[in-house]
Amino acid sequence: MADARIFEDLKTDHDRHREMLERIAETHGASDERKTLFEDLRKELQAHAAAEEESLYATMLAQPDLRDEARHSVSEHKEIDDFLGELLEIDMSSGAWLTKFKEMRHRYLHHIDEEEEEMFPEAAKSLSAKAEAKIAEVFESRKPKELAMAEEDKPGDERD
Secondary structure (H helix, E strand, C coil), X not given: CCCCHHHHHHHHHHHHHHHHHHHHHCCCCCCHHHHHHHHHHHHHHHHHHXXXXXXXXXXXXXXXXXXXXHHHHHHHHHHHHHHHHHHHHCCCCCHHHHHHHHHHHXXXXXXXXXXXXXXXXXXXXXXXXXXXXXXXXXXXXXXXXXXXXXXXXXXXXXCC
16 A cells, blocks of 8 residues: 555544544443543544545545445445434443444444555555645645534534
């Protein structure tokens, strides 16, 4: 895989997400720790997905040889967003919450593994260094804005 900054940025986020998921899995019931960790994860995943879609995926969608992979990943982002919305609705102390969380965790880990092992290397072959640098700039400027928006916007909320 290319050592381009955009792929490094995304992988850094993914590694943080893996650690957050692990920490949540180690919590119990509706503890303050679980609530805080899950809310942090929710905001992080929403911001990451939006910034990734506005930077890397937008570029990939414009390239016919990368379009199908980008569409697939966007649909997986929607699936994760739906899981997050469902988790907000379920009593955190119930077995149903933990079951849904484990399902979401499994799907998300599959998604990021697929991105890192298949999509990023494929994109790196097709994108110029200049395009990769521009995508990184867009991602890095959008992510903090998306984090701020995620404070207010719950999963599935329509953006203005």
